[in-house]
Every structure is written in structure tokens, then in C-alpha cells.
Amino acid sequence: MHVHRHWDRSKGGEKMVAKSGSRCCCCCWFLGIIVVIAVVLAVVFTIRHRANHSDDVAPGSTDKKYADALKIAMQFFDIQKSGKLENNKIPWRGDSGLKDGSEASLDLSKGLYDAGDHMKFGFPMAFTATLLSWSILEYGNHMDSLDQLDPAKDSLKWTTDFLINAHPSPNVLYIQVGDPETDHKCWDRPETMSRKRTLTKIDADTPGTEVAAETAAAMAAASLVFKESDTKYSGTLLKHAKQLFDFADNNRASYSVNIPEVQSYYNSTGYGDELLWAASWLYHATEDKTYLDFVSKNGDEFGNFGSPTWFSWDNKLPGTHVLLSRLTFFKKGLSGSKGLEGYKETAEAVMCGLIPDSPTATSSRTDGGLIWVAEWNALQHPVSSAFLATLYSDYMLTSGVDKLSCGDTSFKPSDLRKFARSQADYMLGKNPETMSYLVGYGDKYPEFVHHRGASIPGDANTGCKDGFKWLNSEEPNPNVAYGALVGGPFLNETFIDARNNSMQNEPSTYNSALVVGLLSSLVTRSSSVESFK
Numbered sequence: 001m002h003v004h005r006h007w008d009r010s011k012g013g014e015k016m017v018a019k020s021g022s023r024c025c026c027c028c029w030f031l032g033i034i035v036v037i038a039v040v041l042a043v044v045f046t047i048r049h050r051a052n053h054s055d056d057v058a059p060g061s062t063d064k065k066y067a068d069a070l071k072i073a074m075q076f077f078d079i080q081k082s083g084k085l086e087n088n089k090i091p092w093r094g095d096s097g098l099k100d101g102s103e104a105s106l107d108l109s110k111g112l113y114d115a116g117d118h119m120k121f122g123f124p125m126a127f128t129a130t131l132l133s134w135s136i137l138e139y140g141n142h143m144d145s146l147d148q149l150d151p152a153k154d155s156l157k158w159t160t161d162f163l164i165n166a167h168p169s170p171n172v173l174y175i176q177v178g179d180p181e182t183d184h185k186c187w188d189r190p191e192t193m194s195r196k197r198t199l200t201k202i203d204a205d206t207p208g209t210e211v212a213a214e215t216a217a218a219m220a221a222a223s224l225v226f227k228e229s230d231t232k233y234s235g236t237l238l239k240h241a242k243q244l245f246d247f248a249d250n251n252r253a254s255y256s257v258n259i260p261e262v263q264s265y266y267n268s269t270g271y272g273d274e275l276l277w278a279a280s281w282l283y284h285a286t287e288d289k290t291y292l293d294f295v296s297k298n299g300d301e302f303g304n305f306g307s308p309t310w311f312s313w314d315n316k317l318p319g320t321h322v323l324l325s326r327l328t329f330f331k332k333g334l335s336g337s338k339g340l341e342g343y344k345e346t347a348e349a350v351m352c353g354l355i356p357d358s359p360t361a362t363s364s365r366t367d368g369g370l371i372w373v374a375e376w377n378a379l380q381h382p383v384s385s386a387f388l389a390t391l392y393s394d395y396m397l398t399s400g401v402d403k404l405s406c407g408d409t410s411f412k413p414s415d416l417r418k419f420a421r422s423q424a425d426y427m428l429g430k431n432p433e434t435m436s437y438l439v440g441y442g443d444k445y446p447e448f449v450h451h452r453g454a455s456i457p458g459d460a461n462t463g464c465k466d467g468f469k470w471l472n473s474e475e476p477n478p479n480v481a482y483g484a485l486v487g488g489p490f491l492n493e494t495f496i497d498a499r500n501n502s503m504q505n506e507p508s509t510y511n512s513a514l515v516v517g518l519l520s521s522l523v524t525r526s527s528s529v530e531s532f533k
Contacts, residue, residue, distance in 0.1 A: 056417065059525045067146050069428055070519040072440045074148050076483030076512045077155035079453070082120065082190065083109035092458040092479040096190035100177045100197050101165065108177050108199075111162030112155075115508045116451035117183050118190045122166060122175035123211045123255070123266045124313045126218040128510040129159045130281070133221035134323075135517035137532050138391060140225075142523045152516065153225060160222045160237060163215055170243040175211045175255065176200035180265055186464035187471045189456050195464065200259060204247075208255025212248035213274035214316070216241045220281035224532045238285055245278050249294075269314055272302025277316035280323050284532050289336060295324060296339025305342035308350040310373050311384040313510050321347035322388050329399040330530040351392050352406035354385055355415050359407035366493050370426045376503055379427060379437060379488035383514045386423035389416040390521035391528075398528040417522075424518055427485070432493045438515065439507070440482035447476035448499040450506035454481040455499060471499055485511040 078090050082097035100120070101108030112128065114121045136143065136152050143149040166174040179198045186195065202208035219241035226234040248271070256268045276295050283291035299305065304317055311318035324343040327334055353362045356369065364381075366372045371382035393416035396404065403410040429436040429444065436442035439449055449455070454477045456462065456470045477499075484507030489495045495504055 056414070056421065056525070062145065062524050063522060065428065066424065066519050066522045069424075069438055069441050070143070070146060070148060070516065070523060073438060073483045073485070073512060073515045073519055074151050074155070075440070076481065076485075076507065077112065077151075077158075077509070079481055079483070080112040080114075080509050080512075081155075081158055082111050082113055082118075083158075093453065094191045096193070097177070097197070101174070101199065103197075104168075104174065104199055104201075106168060106174065107165050108162060108174060110158050110165070111177070112159055112509045113190065116449070116454075116502065116506045117180070118178060118193055118452065119180055119183050119265075120162070120177040121266050122163075122173070123214060123262075123268070124508070124510045125159060126163060126211065126214040127313045127316075128513045129156060129163065129218035130214065130221050130277075131510065131513035131517055132156045132159070133218065133225050134319075135387075135513065135520050136225050137221070138394075138528065139517070139520035139523075141526065142520045146523065148520075153229070156222055156225060157233075160219065163218060164236065164240055167215070167240050167244060171204045171247045171251070172201060173203075173208075173212055173215060173244065173247070174199055174201045175208065175259075176262070187452055187456075187467040188462065188464050189453055189458075189460070189467075192463065200261075202255060202258070204251055206258045207247070207251035207253045208258055209248045209252050209271035210268040210274045211255050212244050212251075213271065213278040216244035216248060216278040217274070217281045217316075219244065220278065220285040223285050227533070241278075241282060241285065245282055248278065249275060266313070272298070273304075273316040273320065276302050277320045277323075280320050284323070287533065292334075292336045292339070295320075295343070296336060299339065299342050303342055303346065305346050306349065308346060308353045310381045311388055312380055318347075318350050318384075318388055321350060322391055325392070326395055326528075329395045329401070330528075347392065348404060348406075351389060351404055351416060352411075354389050354419050355406065355411050356419065357409075357415075358411065359409055366489070366491060368426060368431055368493055369422055370431070370489070370493075371423060372489075372491050375490065377487045377506075377508060377511065378490070378504075379485055380508075380511055380514065382423040383427065383485070383511065383518055386420035387514055387518040387521065390420040390518065393417045393420070394521070394528040398530065420518065421522060424522055427488075427515075431489065433489065433495050435495055435497075437486050437488050437495075439484040439486065440480055446486050446495075446497045446505055448497050448501075448505060449477055449481050449484055449486060450499055450502045451477070451481050451484065454479045454484075473499070481507060483512060483515075485515050 084095045098109050111120045112125055140149050143152055177197055182195055219237045223234045223237035254268055254271055256263050279291045279294040309315055309317050321343045324340050325347040328340055328344045352358045352360045364373050371385050372378055373381040393413040396413040427437050429442045434444055436445040439445050457478045486507050487504045
């Protein structure tokens with residue numbers, strides 16, 4: 001009989017024991033070892049899988065957290081609408097700005113108020129329309145599953161109706177309604193404002209490339225949204241987009257230089273990014289190679305290749321890099337695509353900067369992991385970055401690209417999605433303040449939002465000057481500005497919920513477009529559409 005030795009460490013001793021050497025028991029022992037190894041491997045795999053996909057939604061199912069947040073976020077567009085309202089669902093809002101544009105015999109009554117004031121700034125409003133269009137084009141099916149696609153398209157059309165009317169001839173674009181100096185001296189409801197609503201325009205004598213090009217981008221992107229549902233309207237948008245791009249390109253000059261008054265509010269740092277952005281959207285809308293040639297030829301001058309930057313109302317380059325990289329993922333044999341290599345490489349650099357474990361990860365973060373670039377409107381950059389990260393992740397998954405190389409380290413599409421979720425979750429309350437910065441979502445959110453309409457009771461009879469008592473009131477806002485994304489935390493992750501704290505507590509309409517895009521992307525997982533047309 002063979003003696004099998006094993007160590008028995010029970011009772012504190014190590015001793016040799018003899019076991020029967022039957023063939024059956026030997027087999028059982030061997031199978032037992034195999035089972036144990038299999039169980040251990042399964043546990044390790046499960047832990048790793050969960051680490052890579054923690055809290056993510058299974059393909060085809062819906063993440064209730066993001067779905068609920070999306071439904072709330074969409075409401076802020078209704079809160080910001082000017083004009084004669086249709087199917088108004090906001091009880092404390094009514095008709096306003098009905099005579100906007102009248103001094104130029106134009107109907108500029110529609111559109112969206114910019115933030116907590118009653119200004120209509122064309123530059124960020126156009127960006128809002130471009131981003132909302134992009135979100136619908138990429139994730140409209142996600143929105144539709146939650147009955148949010150029609151509301152999104154309605155808010156988009158409310159905005160593009162304004163932009164169409166603001167462009168009465170090829171080389172004339174009205175870019176602002178209201179005087180911010182006058183507007184900000186009043187604290188009143190939009191429904192009761194009675195001050196003069198001055199107009200600002202650009203034309204061939206006073207051009208403004210940035211705002212003309214951004215408006216062209218908005219029109220081109222929106223033309224794709226309405227291409228099937230309203231062919232005539234889509235064609236009108238595309239006609240305006242082409243005219244505005246030509247106006248922007250043929251009359252190159254910064255609107256911030258030509259109209260210095262805008263510098264205090266929406267100062268532009270350059271127009272090259274808007275030209276590339278507009279041409280990119282026009283190519284997607286028309287597939288006219290002229291626009292592809294434009295981005296190829298002008299990339300070295302305006303594309304800032306190799307240097308990742310932050311996507312915002314002022315800087316469209318990261319968005320352009322990602323939008324054009326879409327073509328390299330889905331249109332492999334595209335003529336002229338060689339000119340897109342710089343855009344794709346820079347898009348990859350942007351993504352590598354966002355992933356926390358990347359060797360080139362940005363240090364612009366709070367201790368809690370939130371991308372943090374600026375004190376004013378701090379949440380714009382993490383939300384815009386997260387939106388681009390999810391887009392890029394989906395492009396990779398749909399085209400079968402399974403890794404992103406950052407230096408000598410490789411990452412998966414799931415790493416980008418995990419980053420995007422981390423930013424969304426921080427915004428929704430997973431932060432040191434346990435504060436949801438999306439008003440109306442969760443148990444704790446800002447109650448003193450810097451917003452005129454939200455802060456004044458609907459039946460108040462105060463006017464321009466005496467309305468400031470509502471700004472100074474120590475009571476929470478009587479009206480909840482559902483869906484407003486406030487500015488957000490300081491670098492040390494503190495937040496002061498005070499109505500006069502406009503740095504942290506004022507919402508903006510373009511932030512809402514970014515939030516809707518991000519939440520729509522995270523609601524569920526599905527393949528990217530390979531073409532917008």
C-alpha cells in the first residue's frame with residue numbers, strides 16, 4: 001500500500017497520517033482540487049469584472065438613477081423659454097419677451113434665457129442647440145425609451161426658430177437681445193419686465209466669426225435631427241447653416257474684438273475652433289467633401305493637435321476632435337480621411353487625460369475625483385468631459401476597438417464609461433457635501449438658486465428695483481427650478497447655497513444641454529449609430 005503524506009495542522013501539531021490509496025478516492029481528491037480552483041478563479045473573475053463594470057447598467061436595461069435625473073434635467077429648457085408658451089408645464093412661468101426683436105421688425109420672441117437673468121446671448125444659445133442636437137442624434141433612442149425625445153426636439157426647435165429669425169439675410173445675424181448692464185440692475189420675473197430690449201448684431205461691417213460659425217453648427221446639426229420628421233424645416237436650417245458658415249469664413253474677425261461689450265459675459269478666446277466645428281457638422285449634414293477638405297486643410301492652424309483642452313461654450317476643439325474621430329471609426333474608406341489623423345490622435349489624448357489611472361491623467365481634479373478647471377460654472381467641464389468620454393467609449397465598442405493606448409498603458413471602453421459615471425454620480429450627490437447639484441434630484445439640492453423667476457412668487461407685484469427683496473430673502477426659492485444645474489463646488493469641494501452666490505449657484509442653459517447629453521448616454525447601453533443621415 002502506498003502511503004500518501006499530507007500535513008495535518010489541526011490541534012497545533014504537524015504529523016504524518018496514512019490514507020487509503022484506492023483509485024476511486026484518488027480521483028475524488030483530484031476532482032475536488034479542480035473544483036476548488038474553478039471556484040477561486042470564478043470569484044477572482046467576478047471581482048475583477050465588477051471592478052471594471054461597477055454599478056453599470058446591463059445592455060438593454062435602464063439605470064433608474066440616470067433615467068430619473070434625465071427627466072428632471074429636461075425640464076429646465078421649459079423654465080428658460082421666452083415667447084408665447086405652448087403646452088406650458090411650468091406653473092410659475094408664462095408668456096414673456098413677446099416684443100423682442102421689434103425694433104428691427106423681427107420676431108425674436110422665442111429662444112432661451114441664458115441663466116438666472118433675462119438675457120438672450122446668441123453665442124451660448126447656439127452652443128446649447130448644437131449640443132442638444134448632438135445628444136439627440138447619438139442617444140435619441142435612449143431618450144425615446146423614457147418619453148423624452150419629443151420634449152428634447154420641442155426645446156431644440158424653440159431655440160432654432162429663434163436662430164432662424166435672428167438671421168434675416170446671409171450676412172446679418174442678431175446675436176443678443178437685451179442689455180446685460182440694464183438687465184442685471186433689475187430683479188424681476190420675465191413675465192413682468194418692461195425695460196427696452198436692445199438688439200446687437202453682426203454683419204459684413206462688424207463681423208463675428210465665432211458666433212456666426214457656432215450658429216452654423218447649430219443649424220447643421222439640427223437639420224439632421226429634423227431630417228425625417230420635418231423635411232422642409234430641415235432644409236431651411238441647412239440653407240441658413242451654409243450661409244452662416246460662408247459669412248463666418250469669408251469675414252474672419254472675432255466678435256469679442258469688434259463688439260467689446262460682450263467681453264464681460266461671453267468673451268471668445270478665438271474663432272478657429274468654431275470654424276472647424278461648424279465645418280465638421282456641415283460635413284455630417286451634407287457629406288459635401290468641401291467641408292471635409294476644410295477641416296483637413298485648416299487643422300494644423302486651428303486644431304491644436306496633440307494638446308488636449310477642455311470642451312466648453314468657448315472652446316469647441318475637444319468636441320470637434322471627437323466628432324471627426326467618429327468618421328475614422330465608422331467610415332474606414334472615406335476619401336480625404338487622412339487629413340483627420342490629427343483630430344483622432346488628439347481625441348485619444350483628451351481621453352487619456354480623463355482616465356484617472358492613465359499615465360497622462362490630468363491633475364485638474366478635486367480630492368473626490370471631480371474634474372475641476374474653473375471657479376465659475378465649475379461643473380461645465382466635468383459634465384462636458386464625461387459626455388465626450390461616453391461618446392468615445394461607445395464609438396470604440398461599436399466599431400470593435402477594444403483598447404485605448406495611453407503611453408505604455410492600455411485602457412478599455414469601460415474605463416471611459418466608468419470615468420463618465422463617476423462625474424455624473426458626483427454631480428448627483430456622491431460628493432463630500434452629499435449635495436445633488438441638479439436641482440430637484442435627490443433629497444438634498446440647492447434651495448437658493450440664483451434665478452430671478454424661481455426666487456419670486458408667481459403672484460408678486462414687485463418690479464425692477466423693489467424685486468431685489470426676493471434676491472435678499474432668507475427664505476428658500478418659492479419656485480423649484482427643476483433641472484437646473486448650478487455652477488458647482490469650489491476646488492476644496494465646499495458649496496455655499498446662497499442666492500447671491502452666482503459663482504456657485506447660478507444655472508445656465510448650455511449646462512443643461514451637456515447634462516441631458518451625459519445622462520442620455522448613461523441611461524442604458526447600446527451601439528452607436530454609424531451615420532446621422
